[in-house]
Amino acid sequence: xxxxxxxxxxxxxxxxxxxxxxxxxxxxxxxxxxxxxxxxxxxxxxxxxxxxxxxxxxxxxxxxxxxxxxxxxxxxxxxxxxxxxxxxxxxxxxxxxxxxxxxxxxxxxxxxxxxxxxxxxxxxxxxxxxxxxxxxxxxxxxxxxxxxxxxxxxxxxxxxxxxxxxxxxxxxxxxxxxxxxxxxxxxxxxxxxxxxxxxxxxxxxxxxxxxxxxxxxxxxxxxxxxxxxxxxxxxxxxxxxxxxxxxxxxxxxxxxxxxxxxxxxxxxxxxxxxxxxxxxxxxxxxxxxxxxxxxxxxxxxxxxxxxxxxxxxxxxxxxxxxxxxxxxxxxxxxxxxxxxxxxxxxxxxxxxxxxxxxxxxxxxxxxxxxxxxxxxxxxxxxxxxxxxxxxxxxxxxxxxxxxxxxxxxxxxxxxxxxxxxxxxxxxxxxx
Amino acid sequence: xxxxxxxxxxxxxxxxxxxxxxxxxxxxxxxxxxxxxxxxxxxxxxxxxxxxxxxxxxxxxxxxxxxxxxxxxxxxxxxxxxxxxxxxxxxxxxxxxxxxxxxxxxxxxxxxxxxxxxxxxxxxxxxxxxxxxxxxxxxxxxxxxxxxxxxxxxxxxxxxxxxxxxxxxxxxxxxxxxxxxxxxxxxxxxxxxxxxxxxxxxxxxxxxxxxxxxxxxxxxxxxxxxxxxxxxxxxxxxxxxxxxxxxxxxxxxxxxxxxxxxxxxx
Numbered sequence: 285x286x287x288x289x290x291x292x293x294x295x296x297x298x299x300x301x302x303x304x305x306x307x308x309x310x311x312x313x314x315x316x317x318x319x320x321x322x323x324x325x326x327x328x329x330x331x332x333x334x335x336x337x338x339x340x341x342x343x344x345x346x347x348x349x350x351x352x353x354x355x356x357x358x359x360x361x362x363x364x365x366x367x368x369x370x371x372x373x374x375x376x377x378x379x380x381x382x383x384x385x386x387x388x389x390x391x392x393x394x395x396x397x398x399x400x401x402x403x404x405x406x407x408x409x410x411x412x413x414x415x416x417x418x419x420x421x422x423x424x425x426x427x428x429x430x431x432x433x434x435x436x437x438x439x440x441x442x443x444x445x446x447x448x449x450x451x452x453x454x455x456x457x458x459x460x461x462x463x464x465x466x467x468x469x470x471x472x473x474x475x476x477x478x479x480x481x482x483x484x485x486x487x488x489x490x491x492x493x494x495x496x497x498x499x500x501x502x503x504x505x506x507x508x509x510x511x512x513x514x515x516x517x518x519x520x521x522x523x524x525x526x527x528x529x530x531x532x533x534x535x536x537x538x539x540x541x542x543x544x545x546x547x548x549x550x551x552x553x554x555x556x557x558x559x560x561x562x563x564x565x566x567x568x569x570x571x572x573x574x575x576x577x578x579x580x581x582x583x584x585x586x587x588x589x590x591x592x593x594x595x596x597x598x599x600x601x602x603x604x605x606x607x608x609x610x611x612x613x614x615x616x617x618x619x620x621x622x623x624x625x626x627x628x629x630x631x632x633x634x635x636x637x638x639x640x641x642x643x644x645x646x647x648x649x650x651x652x653x654x655x656x657x658x659x660x661x662x663x664x665x666x667x668x669x670x671x672x673x674x675x676x677x678x679x680x681x682x683x684x685x686x687x688x689x690x691x692x693x694x695x696x697x698x699x700x701x702x703x704x705x706x707x708x709x710x711x712x713x714x715x
Numbered sequence: 716x717x718x719x720x721x722x723x724x725x726x727x728x729x730x731x732x733x734x735x736x737x738x739x740x741x742x743x744x745x746x747x748x749x750x751x752x753x754x755x756x757x758x759x760x761x762x763x764x765x766x767x768x769x770x771x772x773x774x775x776x777x778x779x780x781x782x783x784x785x786x787x788x789x790x791x792x793x794x795x796x797x798x799x800x801x802x803x804x805x806x807x808x809x810x811x812x813x814x815x816x817x818x819x820x821x822x823x824x825x826x827x828x829x830x831x832x833x834x835x836x837x838x839x840x841x842x843x844x845x846x847x848x849x850x851x852x853x854x855x856x857x858x859x860x861x862x863x864x865x866x867x868x869x870x871x872x873x874x875x876x877x878x879x880x881x882x883x884x885x886x887x888x889x890x891x892x893x894x895x896x897x898x899x900x901x902x903x904x905x906x907x908x909x910x911x912x913x914x915x916x917x918x919x920x921x922x923x924x925x926x927x928x929x930x931x932x933x934x935x936x937x938x939x940x941x942x943x944x945x946x947x948x949x950x951x952x953x954x955x956x957x958x959x960x961x962x963x964x965x966x967x968x969x970x971x972x973x974x975x976x977x978x979x980x981x
Binding site for chain 2: 344532533534535536537539540543544546547548550551565566593595596598599600601602603644647648649650651652653654656657670672673674675676677678683684686687689690691694695698699700701703705706707708709710711712
């Protein structure tokens with residue numbers, strides 16, 4: 285009875301804490317400006333099913349795709365087991381679904397095989413990160429917390445799977461001993477090989493079985509609460525992020541309504557502006573970006589596929605699209621903490637541009653969309669880069685001198701070079 | 716294969732004055748108008764249009780920058796000023812269909828002009844060539860033979876990833892009976908030439924290599940006779956790259972329009 289109360293208390297506390305933190309995350313995303321991404325719901329749903337659920341963009345790199353798929357499927361399906369754990373925990377039952385007989389045996393057997401898959405997958409991921417030191421997983425922006433974050437996630441998953449398998453091994457042994465409460469249920473294709481590692485006495489086996497059971501469920505609840513602090517948030521955000529992703533051709537940049545109003549007013553004095561958000565042109569800080577950009581930042585799991593295909597990054601420039609996303613999240617969380625402390629409207633004198641993302645990074649972008657194409661969950665670093673450039677150019681008039689010269693030429697001659705508009709048709713005449 | 720353009724290029728103003736309307740407007744673009752290398756592609760597109768008897772016109776001195784480099788550089792004001800001025804001209808002439816030799820102009824007019832009141836059917840010249848081949852109006856005969864030549868095609872970002880057009884340019888090359896070889900990074904995974912996002916107009920940021928060198932090394936790995944391009948900016952970057960690698964005697968960088976003109980002896 286005490287353990288049931290304890291279980292319910294821990295579960296409720298974990299859910300409450302997670303809701304509290306999730307609310308904060310959503311509030312932080314809402315710091316961003318409005319953007320309408322509700323059109324074409326059917327197409328959006330299909331995009332989400334294809335890209336997030338079906339992981340269609342992962343296949344470009346077959347090895348990590350296969351490993352990731354095993355971990356993903358394992359993690360999702362083994363969580364069906366959590367349902368049983370929840371019921372057992374609340375009502376003091378044991379293997380409540382055991383009555384399903386063959387089906388139950390099949391399920392537990394599958395979970396075990398998947399658990400082994402997750403275990404091996406995570407181990408290989410750890411090796412890739414820490415021993416093989418893949419370039420994509422050892423870039424400068426991953427130094428410190430991001431690297432630890434990645435390892436914590438993998439180690440936790442390995443521990444959870446180990447606990448699950450050890451629990452089953454002890455359970456099977458207890459079933460064989462005919463221990464009270466331990467109904468005969470389940471099949472154990474993987475954990476049977478762990479049985480010999482375990483002691484023979486009933487009391488030690490019960491201690492191991494209970495210990496692993498508690499570790500497994502508390503581990504899952506703790507992991508849930510770790511998500512808001514981690515890049516691993518993508519397991520949840522991948523879904524809304526792909527649903528609300530850009531459906532237009534990648535080459536198309538948004539037309540700024542605020543600018544349209546000004547330009548139309550300039551060309552036609554009788555023009556009445558369309559309602560739109562006034563304020564800054566472009567983005568100086570996270571609150572100038574759209575909520576989609578900010579959700580992108582929470583969704584990023586720092587895999588670095590974007591950076592590994594970025595022509596600027598490949599050729600040694602400072603720009604890394606992954607860092608753009610990480611900086612945006614870091615700054616957003618900083619702004620969020622400021623709001624927690626002192627309420628909205630507090631200025632800490634910092635901004636996303638300069639304090640996080642330098643001009644050198646911004647101006648190295650070729651807008652080639654390789655990063656956007658490469659992202660397995662449709663994150664768009666280019667949209668953020670563009671908005672920061674807009675701020676630098678339109679609010680500050682701070683662009684590289686040659687860019688200013690090019691802009692001047694367009695303004696004066698209608699071409700980015702210094703040629704006379706009168707000569708525009710010369711190609712047809714002189715030979 | 717004379718460089719000379721022996722045909723009259725009609726302007727919209729002239730056509731309207733004669734009381735005629737073109738089937739299609741040829742949007743030349745700034746590079747196509749002023750850049751010496753791109754001018755050649757421009758003339759070749761005219762030769763193709765003339766050869767198949769499509770009634771076309773250019774805007775001539777009434778054309779102005781689409782605003783693409785301004786927009787990518789972050790100057791939305793200048794972009795929209797350019798866009799609205801151009802839209803006024805295009806709508807004034809009641810233009811319905813546009814072909815252009817520049818993927819940047821193509822993307823801007825096709826995707827970004829509609830929101831500002833400019834609605835046209837826009838195609839890239841490689842799509843026009845593909846359509847003409849499909850319709851049997853254009854073949855690869857009567858000119859230079861490309862049989863057995865190794866050709867590798869470089870996808871321009873704003874045509875490929877930007878707008879998903881990967882097949883049209885390849886189709887234009889397939890009819891040549893040449894040997895098409897793909898670079899390691901091609902189609903949606905293609906590597907940028909380094910010119911986009913207004914990079915064409917500035918020095919690159921500090922790094923350890925220029926992007927066009929990275930790209931040209933990859934192109935040269937395929938051991939090509941010809942590197943095919945579909946964008947005047949890629950053309951500049953790739954040609955410079957080939958020169959830097961001292962390969963301009965062995966490898967030609969040619970636009971798909973130029974290849975088509977040569978293959979048909981226009």
